[in-house]
Amino acid sequence: METPEPMELPLLTQPECAGEAGWCDTIYQWTGNSWLASYSELLIATPLHILFILVVAFVCRWLVHRTINRLTRGNGKPPKLLSPLRERKVDALTAELLSERRVQRARTIGSVLKSMASFVIFGLAAIYVLQELNIQVAPVLASAGVLGVAVAFGAQNLVRDFLSGMFMLVEDQYGVGDVVDLGEATGTVESVGLRVTTLRDINGTVWYVRNGEILRVGNSSQGFAYAVVDFPISHTSDVEKAITVATKVATDATGREPLSKDVLEPPEMLGVDMITADTITLRLTVKVRPGRQWSVQRRLRAEIKRAYDEEDINPPYPYGRPLPPSSPVQQP
Numbered sequence: 119m120e121t122p123e124p125m126e127l128p129l130l131t132q133p134e135c136a137g138e139a140g141w142c143d144t145i146y147q148w149t150g151n152s153w154l155a156s157y158s159e160l161l162i163a164t165p166l167h168i169l170f171i172l173v174v175a176f177v178c179r180w181l182v183h184r185t186i187n188r189l190t191r192g193n194g195k196p197p198k199l200l201s202p203l204r205e206r207k208v209d210a211l212t213a214e215l216l217s218e219r220r221v222q223r224a225r226t227i228g229s230v231l232k233s234m235a236s237f238v239i240f241g242l243a244a245i246y247v248l249q250e251l252n253i254q255v256a257p258v259l260a261s262a263g264v265l266g267v268a269v270a271f272g273a274q275n276l277v278r279d280f281l282s283g284m285f286m287l288v289e290d291q292y293g294v295g296d297v298v299d300l301g302e303a304t305g306t307v308e309s310v311g312l313r314v315t316t317l318r319d320i321n322g323t324v325w326y327v328r329n330g331e332i333l334r335v336g337n338s339s340q341g342f343a344y345a346v347v348d349f350p351i352s353h354t355s356d357v358e359k360a361i362t363v364a365t366k367v368a369t370d371a372t373g374r375e376p377l378s379k380d381v382l383e384p385p386e387m388l389g390v391d392m393i394t395a396d397t398i399t400l401r402l403t404v405k406v407r408p409g410r411q412w413s414v415q416r417r418l419r420a421e422i423k424r425a426y427d428e429e430d431i432n433p434p435y436p437y438g439r440p441l442p443p444s445s446p447v448q449q450p
Contacts, residue, residue: 175243190228278330299336
């Protein structure tokens, strides 16, 4: 009876890819390990490719952020990012305020651009990483595209708010600290976002206004402002004397502190602004720094009222001196 020949186990030999150009042959030549050479693409090549993609992404992000920073830094001059925009014609005293606002606006826009650049760069890097892992990107992108269209259709207001916020930042319609009238709400701007602008009115109420719903903006704190001071007098008062006294008091008050820091030009007396049955209203205007018109108005009203009391210039009835009692009408 013949004995069966013993089965010969296959010996570990060199991998099939040996001798071919690539990572498999290189690793086999270096280590002599056929298993490591067979899985070299998965264990060595793919991680190195992913690492290279990430390094390139971080370098690109650093370069883009550095470019944006150079465009948004003024260094004593208007930022390059906003240089194509039209400059407002203002005096030298207001130009410094506008320059500071322009720098802040450029930094805000630069922050948004850097966030967008990071999103795009890392998004592309993620797609390349998925390709390296042999994951089909086309179905994922197609699904993301359909989902994106559905989300965009349902989020039209969000997109509109975002675009309106970008244009508001670029056009410098208002900034933090400005007193603005947005139609539905009026107050001091506390924050300007890409979607919502936050206001606080004179009563302390906080208003959240969506940027896409803002149709008009009235800014009382941009460039310069006018303090309009109206003061009524009675018909029995000397109008010329009242004008002279008010002009002198306003000129003296605006020429010394604390008003001198806020006033940009000497007061201008406009004269009689309105005449009613019991009142003659005089008007005076002063060009002041933005946002300081209300404090200047209050101070000038107090100064003019004090001077009118000293000069015996009476306010209109019923706030002036009481009228003498009329004699009783005799009955026939």
